[in-house]
Amino acid sequence: MKGTASSVASAEDTELVKSLRAGDPKAFSTLVDRHHGTFVRVAMAFVGDRSAAEEVAQDTWMAVLTGLGGFEGRSSLKTWMFRILTNRAKTRGVRDARSSPSALDEERDEGLPPADRFNERGMWASPPRPFGEDTPEKLVLRHESLSCIEAELARLPAVQRAVLTLRDIEGLDAAEVCNILEIGETNQRVLLHRARSKVRRALEEELGTD
């Protein structure tokens, strides 16, 4: 695994872990507020069901507390916690028969514009339709954009959805996501590309104007 500055515990992590080990409830409360929502989002990728995802997230917090004494800072605290979470979510997903590793490789849809939108030289025949990308600030405030994105997220295959959630919603870097999901760098990028392409396509289909 590639080592980057963000893949080991930061000074902030060390402080936080110290406070948690000392039993500071404020530190734990801040940590829970910061990550619980994303825990549920990432778990949803594997279990698909909201209440199961909540359970996985809660179990993860318990596992974080149990494991905290042994946390050695070889990865960032975030990476360590999300690894616990995804392992639990995957196990739960398989148990509930929602996802299996083989199902993830069978996907054909790359999210790209279909071939008939290009001419024989590969140039646009039917160019991308604008959907408000000139004013991204306004776009993200529109209810239709957000519900369109949420619906597309829900349709993504599990690992694609997890990659997109960790990279673009939670803002982790590529190395951290590879570490958390135990996937290679190239695979991570392919999954990210497909997932982002599908979100773009969904926005174009939903909001595009001619």
Add this chain to the structure above:
Amino acid sequence: MLNCQQITQLVTDYVEGRLSFGKRLAFQMHIGMCRHCRRYLRQMRVATKALGSLPREPIPADVKQELLERFKNWKA
């Protein structure tokens, strides 16, 4: 020279800084000349940004309470 269809395939590699020097140059040359692909690239960036703007889901109050209780017991 890259065509538009290839641009749509390479856009994430470009944004992630994973193209070779030559490919990166070819990508930028195409983008400089093609407004449709400029739009496509911008749409990919906006979609990415929009994902980062999705509302954070709050933790249910009872769940948080229970976790804090457990934390108290954990430290004891």
